[in-house]
Amino acid sequence: MPWRTIPVIPFDQRPPAPRWRPPAFAAGSVWLVGAGPGDPGLLTQLAVHALAEADTIVYDALVDGDILSFARMGAKLCFAGKRGGKPSPKQPAITELLIREARDGQRVLRLKGGDPFLFGRGGEEALALAAASIPFRVVPGVTSGIAAPAYAGIPVSHRDVGSAITFVAGHAADGAVPSTLDWGAIATGAPVLVFYMALKHLPEIVAKLIAGGRAADEPVAAIQDATTRRQRVLESTLQAVVADVAAAGIEPPAIIVVGGVVSLRASLNWLGVEPTPEQRVG
Numbered sequence: 001m002p003w004r005t006i007p008v009i010p011f012d013q014r015p016p017a018p019r020w021r022p023p024a025f026a027a028g029s030v031w032l033v034g035a036g037p038g039d040p041g042l043l044t045q046l047a048v049h050a051l052a053e054a055d056t057i058v059y060d061a062l063v064d065g066d067i068l069s070f071a072r073m074g075a076k077l078c079f080a081g082k083r084g085g086k087p088s089p090k091q092p093a094i095t096e097l098l099i100r101e102a103r104d105g106q107r108v109l110r111l112k113g114g115d116p117f118l119f120g121r122g123g124e125e126a127l128a129l130a131a132a133s134i135p136f137r138v139v140p141g142v143t144s145g146i147a148a149p150a151y152a153g154i155p156v157s158h159r160d161v162g163s164a165i166t167f168v169a170g171h172a173a174d175g176a177v178p179s180t181l182d183w184g185a186i187a188t189g190a191p192v193l194v195f196y197m198a199l200k201h202l203p204e205i206v207a208k209l210i211a212g213g214r215a216a217d218e219p220v221a222a223i224q225d226a227t228t229r230r231q232r233v234l235e236s237t238l239q240a241v242v243a244d245v246a247a248a249g250i251e252p253p254a255i256i257v258v259g260g261v262v263s264l265r266a267s268l269n270w271l272g273v274e275p276t277p278e279q280r281v282g
Contacts, residue, residue, distance in 0.1 A: 022046060023137070025053040030098050030108040030129055032122045034115040034141015037148060038064040039227035046139045047111075054109035056101045058094065060120075062113025062253055064228060076106075091121060095128045102134045113253075115143040119169045119196050145194040148226030148255040152233045153269035154262055161260040162191035170198025170205060170256075177201045177208075187212025192259035199254050203242045209258070214238060219262035224254040231271070235262065 022045065025031060031050045036042035043051075051057070051070040059068065061081025068077065078097060082088040101108045116122030116138060129136045145167050149156050156165050166186060172178040186193065187209045198205055199222075210216050216239035224232040236244040238258060 020045070022049040025050060025107045026135065027055075027105045027107055028102050029135040029137070030102050030110055031137045031139060032110045032116045032126060033112065033139040034120070034143070035059075035063045035067050035111050035113055036142040037114055037144035037151075037227045038062075038067075038225065039147075039151075040064065040066045040070070042142045042147060042227065043067065043070070044139060044141065047141065050109050050139065051111075053107055055106040057109045057111055058097060058101075059111040060113050061088075063111050067111075091124065095125055098125065098129065099132045099134055102129075112141070113144070115141045118143045118145070118167070144226055144253070144255055145196060148223040149194070149221070149257050149261070151227045151231060151271055152221060152223050152257075153265040153267075153271065154221055154257055155264060155268065156192055156194060156257070156261060158261055158264065161264065164190040165192045165194060166190040167194050167196070168198075170195050170201055177204050183208040184212040187214040192257070192261055195256040195258070197252070198256050199245065199250065199252050202245060202256070206238060206242055210238060214258070218258060219260060221257045221262045221265065222248075222250050222254055223257070224250050224252075226253075226255060233265075235265065 031054070033047050033050050035047060048070055051067075052072050054071065054075055056076045056078065057068070057071055058078045058080050071077065080089045080094045080097070098108055098110055110116070110125060112120045112122060114120060117140070122138065126136060126138065146156055157163060166189060168181070168186060169178065172180075193209075195205065216237065218238045220236045220238050220241045222234040222236070222241065222245050224230070232250065234244060234248050234250055
């Protein structure tokens, strides 16, 4: 449609927009809130509202410190972060804390990096709250599987390159590579694969993808600390990414993107975060 045929309504002729009013954060309830991938600008209005109202905030390791600055003065901050290979709170203890604080009449904010229902154990916590008859609300967040590629200049979908996406957790509940997945189907089922929490098992995952039929020379990106001031991006190929990640010292948290969309970064790297020469492959 030519742009001249698109109607433009003068500002003074537009109907008044209703003012948005946030829902009440009731005492004795729990909000499961996605904090996004790190950039405070990606918080939703509901997330900011919850931070300003909560009495108790139970937050994960992936919640950036800048985001906690939105918490109201006097709020109780409880760290409940889990990091692989390091001492961390167990899930039953976290769930018990949420229930206990709510029963004490607190407005409890469970703040999780990314989205609470996408590889964030939010479903487990919501089920426990429901079983304990604790009122709760779920506030979706911007997931790192979409935001990390976007901040690296990689669209996770593109009509000419990838019109389907598969999101995969790089480890199961026991910490091992998920054994119940059909890795052959994952390898060939979608043109774009996005892996969460996959660095530890990257050699095995790469081997499974190539054995399942994925092209060894396919572009891959590893994005560390996405959307933060510490963001690093490594470009590689499927057959070389394990060695390149080790050489570049890429560490968790990181998102791995596999697919032709990675090649679009050459034109779309809007943030200007370029890999160093030793990180760039090919």
